Amino acid sequence: MTIGIVGSGRMGQDLFYSFMEYDCQVILVSRNPEQIEKITKKTRKILKRDPGLMGKETPIITDKLADLAGCDVIIETVIEDLAVKQDIFQSLEGIAKNTCIFATNSSSLDVTDVFYGVKEKERCLGLHYFYPLKLISTAEVNAGPDTSEDTVTEMVKFLLVTGRKPLVLRGENRLVLSKLLISLAAYAYKLSLDGELSLNELDQITKQVLLFGIFEMVDSTGFPVISQCLTNLPDKLHSTLYKPLLLEISDLMKQGKEGRRGEGLLSLEDSRKRDPAFTGSREECYEKYGIRFLAFLLNEIARYMEDPLLDNKQVQESVEEVLGLSASLKALYKELKEEKLLETLNAEYKKSLDPLFLPADLKVYGEH
Template sequence: MTIGIVGSGRMGQDLFYSLIGYECRVILVSKNPEQIDKITKRTQKILKRDPQLMGKETPVITDSLYDLADCDVVIETVIENLSVKQEMFQRLGEIVKNTCIFATNSSSLDVTGVFYYEKAKERCLGLHFFYPLKLISTAEVNAGPDTSEETVKEMVRFLSMTERKPLVLRGENRLVLSKLLISLAAYTYKLSLEGELTLKELDQITKQVLLFGIFEMVDSTGFPIISQCLANLPDKLHSVLYQPLLLKVTELMKQGKDGRRGEGLLSLEDIGKKDTAGIENREECYEVYGVRFLSFLLNEAARYMKDPLLDKKQFQESVQEVLGLSASLKFLYKELKEKMLLETLMAEYEKTLDPLLLPADFKVYRER
């Protein structure tokens, strides 16, 4: 199998290096001469360091899309811009063989838009990987309405061959893990606007459940990608929730800040904005916000699991890995207890009348 990767940004490079050594030929296309030189040198060091790789197919780093002509799969990892992606696949369509599968690693753009102009839509899908690639084996396989079952099976086979865990998503719940991540960030930012706790304090609270702080995730991902997710992912139910964080990130981007160079939400927070020293019973306050965060997470996940097309067991395992949960969703549900979960959600709903906070059906957590 020959795999082509278009784009030499962080994801393109990480994906390229991760595939070296498997039973496939890997070709990376970059338009940046400096990146080509850097990646070529690093690849040579990797090959020299591991003698077992010397007998494998030699990876190729090139600046020409025409070197992808014989690829079985081409994975696009260029910037999160719809027209750029559409144009890239139109160019690739004139180069590759007519059995080649096209995959976009987009974290926020739906496959129906990315492949709008493609004639062979049955061979197109989303293949979304997560950072850090070395630690997270889950990959979303986002099947479009025209994606053939054979194409989905081929992608599952490819991911399994490279020791990754495919989560196949169809219908309205494509990119569901991206939606869940960005919803958690937007909800926690909304909690910060209540004025009791700082972003840093809320970030620490989210670490009680997640492997990382939710705002650490926002900052390390970078504002450009986060803003695209906030703009592209929300449905009617989530659009109001996403607006405050989108406005904040957009404002910071206009100031030339991208979140990743020590200019993130956590480092730029106005320390004088909130005087938290006067809060009585701080431990109790932290516990309350922790319960609210966990309740929101469990409610969101339960809502997605209503989808009959979704493999519930696989989804829960993927959520646990991608979020770095301290325990499974079912365990967290049992620990919180359904009564507390319902009371927390209903209290917030009664204050806001936001239908997003109406309790979902939690029987998914009681099923064996």
């Protein structure tokens, strides 16, 4: 098998090095001469350090799309710019063999838009990997309306052969895990607007449920990508929720901030918070916000699992891995208890009249 990767950013490089571990030819295309030199040097070191890789096809690093002509799968990992992605795939259609599968690793753009100008849409789909690649084996297979079942089947096989767990997504609920992550960040930011807890304190609360702080995730991903997600992912139900965080990040980007490197939400947070409105103890405050965050999380996931096109078992396993949950979803549901969950959601709805907080069908957590 020959795998092509377009783009030499963090994900493109990580995929390139991970595919080197398997019995395949891997080709990386980059427009950046410095990146090509850097990756070439690192690849030589890896091959020298691990003689076991020498028997396989030598990896290729190039600046020419034409070198991908013999690929069986081509994965695009460039910036979240729709026009750039569309141009790449329209160029590839005149280069790649007609049996080659085209995949975009986009975290926020719909496959229908990315492959709009491609004639053979049946071979196109989304293939979304997650960081850190070495720890998270889940990859979303986002099938478009024209993606053939043969293409989906071949992509599932490809993922299994390269050590990944596929989550197949169809219809309206594509990019489910991206939507869930960005919704959790937007909701946690909404909680911060109550003025009772800082972003850093809320991060500590989210770490009681997730493997990471939710704002840690925002900062490490970087504002440009988060901004694209907040702009491209919201449906009618989530558009109001996303706006405050989008406005905050947009404002910081206008100031030249991009997240990471000490200029993220956590490091830039104003420590001079107003006096808290909560009259109970700090422990009670933390418990209150922790319950609200967990109730929102469980309700969001339950809403996705109502979709008959999705495999509930796959969704639950993927969510648990990508979020690094402290316990299984069913265990968290039992711990919180349905009565408390409904009470919390109904209180949120009564206060906001936002249908986002209307309880979903929570029976999904009691099945099997």
